[in-house]
């Protein structure tokens with residue numbers, strides 16, 4: 048959510064000016080602009096207060112006590128960063144564990160209203176299985192009470208160049224979990240799960256690092272998930288979703304949600320993919336497009352007679368691949384709409 052200050056530069060009323068604002072700053076389309084306010088922020092320093100309406104007092108029902116949620120008193124001279132004063136940068140909050148008027152918690156950087164926090168420099172959330180596929184017959188044979196949700200997991204990756212100590216790091220929104228004392232090597236992945244018993248039935252956990260079991264569940268309709276360090280400071284916070292441009296197959300149809308680029312924007316649905324692997328890839332790297340051998344490389348959707356609709360497949364590998372028994376489908380409800388005949392192998396040519 049963004050509230051635009053300084054109407055001197057761009058007028059702020061009306062949807063059209065919001066579009067102008069977003070274009071100017073490259074603000075992503077899913078960021079809501081709440082509106083425009085009157086007045087402007089002083090270039091010399093100002094006092095911005097965030098106030099929350101408390102409950103009226105019984106003895107004075109007309110008085111709404113306003114709570115001071117946060118306060119930022121900034122200045123245009125040292126120790127405040129000078130580059131935010133007309134040199135194209137804006138003030139960015141770096142830590143949120145104190146009051147906003149503490150200059151030590153601010154830095155100057157390129158203006159990015161509504162954008163995600165800087166990419167994580169130690170831990171990235173790389174996979175969410177928020178709406179797992181239904182339990183299979185063999186899984187229900189182990190425990191008839193298993194439900195989809197119990198196969199949920201969250202995967203994290205150490206993106207730092209050195210080991211990361213996880214003790215005290217927490218998931219504070221979406222699901223609730225505090226990591227025990229344990230270290231993660233560079234490039235190593237760790238998984239936190241909803242129900243270890245169910246997870247162990249569905250996945251091969253022998254080589255996997257499972258940190259433990261979280262409370263709550265990942266909402267099947269999308270929600271905010273927040274990772275916080277030991278000082279209760281959000282290091283990563285974003286909202287995943289199950290609609291719009293978000294991968295539909297991750298919504299209960301067999302895929303998990305896999306991060307494409309951990310240094311990219313976590314709010315951007317294009318930065319997430321439906322996992323290739325059925326059930327996702329907990330503890331493992333996502334199967335990238337480059338690793339796929341057979342691709343759909345032509346779709347003729349409206350064939351004019353005598354042409355019929357057609358789908359062309361292409362084997363990108365330098366060996367023959369048996370695709371007999373594979374399926375083609377255009378429906379998340381029926382993945383077995385067309386079965387490729389068991390005719391043997393189809394070579395590269």
Ligand SMILES: [Ca+2]
Pocket residue numbers: 221222263264265266270
């Ligand atoms: Ca939740």
Ligand SMILES: [Ca+2]
Pocket residue numbers: 177178179196199264265266267
């Ligand atoms: Ca769920």
Ligand SMILES: [Ca+2]
Pocket residue numbers: 178267268269289298
């Ligand atoms: Ca859903």
Ligand SMILES: [Ca+2]
Pocket residue numbers: 173174202305327328329330331332333
């Ligand atoms: Ca994975």
